[in-house]
Amino acid sequence: MGRIIAVANQKGGVGKSTTVVNLAAYLGFRGYKVLCVDTDSQGNTTTAFGVRKKGVKLSTYDILMGKARIQEAIVETEFSNVSLLPATEALAGCELELADIENRMNRLRMQLLSCKEDYDYIFVDCPPALGTVTLNSLVACDSLIIPMLAEFFALEGLSQVVNTFKIVKNNYNPAIQIEGILFTMFDGRLNVSNDVVAEVEKYFPGKVFRTKIPRNVRISEAPSHGKPVMYYDKSSKGSEAYELLGHELLGEPLEVKKKRRGIFSFRKDKKGEFGTPND
Ligand SMILES: Nc1ncnc2c1ncn2[C@@H]1O[C@H](COP(=O)(O)OP(=O)(O)O)[C@@H](O)[C@H]1O
Numbered sequence: 045m046g047r048i049i050a051v052a053n054q055k056g057g058v059g060k061s062t063t064v065v066n067l068a069a070y071l072g073f074r075g076y077k078v079l080c081v082d083t084d085s086q087g088n089t090t091t092a093f094g095v096r097k098k099g100v101k102l103s104t105y106d107i108l109m110g111k112a113r114i115q116e117a118i119v120e121t122e123f124s125n126v127s128l129l130p131a132t133e134a135l136a137g138c139e140l141e142l143a144d145i146e147n148r149m150n151r152l153r154m155q156l157l158s159c160k161e162d163y164d165y166i167f168v169d170c171p172p173a174l175g176t177v178t179l180n181s182l183v184a185c186d187s188l189i190i191p192m193l194a195e196f197f198a199l200e201g202l203s204q205v206v207n208t209f210k211i212v213k214n215n216y217n218p219a220i221q222i223e224g225i226l227f228t229m230f231d232g233r234l235n236v237s238n239d240v241v242a243e244v245e246k247y248f249p250g251k252v253f254r255t256k257i258p259r260n261v262r263i264s265e266a267p268s269h270g271k272p273v274m275y276y277d278k279s280s281k282g283s284e285a286y287e288l289l290g291h292e293l294l295g296e297p298l299e300v301k302k303k304r305r306g307i308f309s310f311r312k313d314k315k316g317e318f319g320t321p322n323d
């Protein structure tokens with residue numbers, strides 16, 4: 045039975061789509077069957093997998109509106125074990141159209157239930173808003189990854205998404221968990237970055253991924269080649285970071301890789317077993 049993980053933050057440009065694409069690619073490479081669901085009308089995840097939006101016949105829009113079954117709309121990507129439910133601009137009108145529809149919070153959940161068994165992991169890439177489409181993802185998912193920047197204003201954004209999480213947990217999806225808060229485009233040399241991480245760890249103990257995704261130009265170049273970063277430049281820091289995140293999600297040890305790259309939070313963990321910054 046697949047684990048459904050929504051990747052959400054109402055702020056744009058925090059690395060939601062990047063995280064979905066690269067985490068999915070890594071888990072697929074490892075042999076897990078992965079489905080990515082693009083629920084953003086910008087279709088960044090769709091493009092990043094090299095799928096041309098013009099060629100898409102059925103998309104997340106049709107699924108949410110009940111015009112097609114999810115199995116009919118899923119396409120295979122070129123990347124090992126990764127399937128995609130693509131998004132197109134049609135989704136932009138979805139918020140309004142859903143407003144009049146019965147059971148509008150459960151649309152994605154009902155569709156995903158019918159294919160959950162076919163995958164090990166289902167990642168849902170959310171739009172930069174906390175509207176009906178994102179709510180559909182939160183209602184449908186088992187857990188939530190919140191990517192964020194280590195910036196002061198990002199803290200406010202985090203509390204908004206966590207409030208929405210609580211509303212969904214109390215009203216629609218009592219089993220939903222926070223899988224983890226993920227710092228992206230991270231630069232551990234900046235004091236503010238470490239301060240923000242410390243603040244978030246204080247409020248959400250044990251919920252911050254130890255892996256931090258560094259700012260890395262290869263990560264930002266890869267989508268224009270229609271590839272996840274590990275297929276674009278496997279030896280890049282960005283590719284290694286998403287690989288480590290994959291290990292962390294799977295509950296595998298991280299220590300060996302950590303010594304090679306300084307991309308962890310550099311404060312000692314509870315057992316004091318980790319080293320100094322950028323070791
Ligand atoms: N770790 C990173 N290093 C460099 N650029 C990044 C990184 N993560 C994301 N980006 C770039 O930042 C922009 C926003 O990322 P994206 O994943 O599209 O955010 P969101 O989906 O939250 O709007 C994209 O151009 C992406 O390529």
Ligand SMILES: [Mg+2]
Binds near residue numbers: 061062084088170
């Ligand atoms: Mg996005």
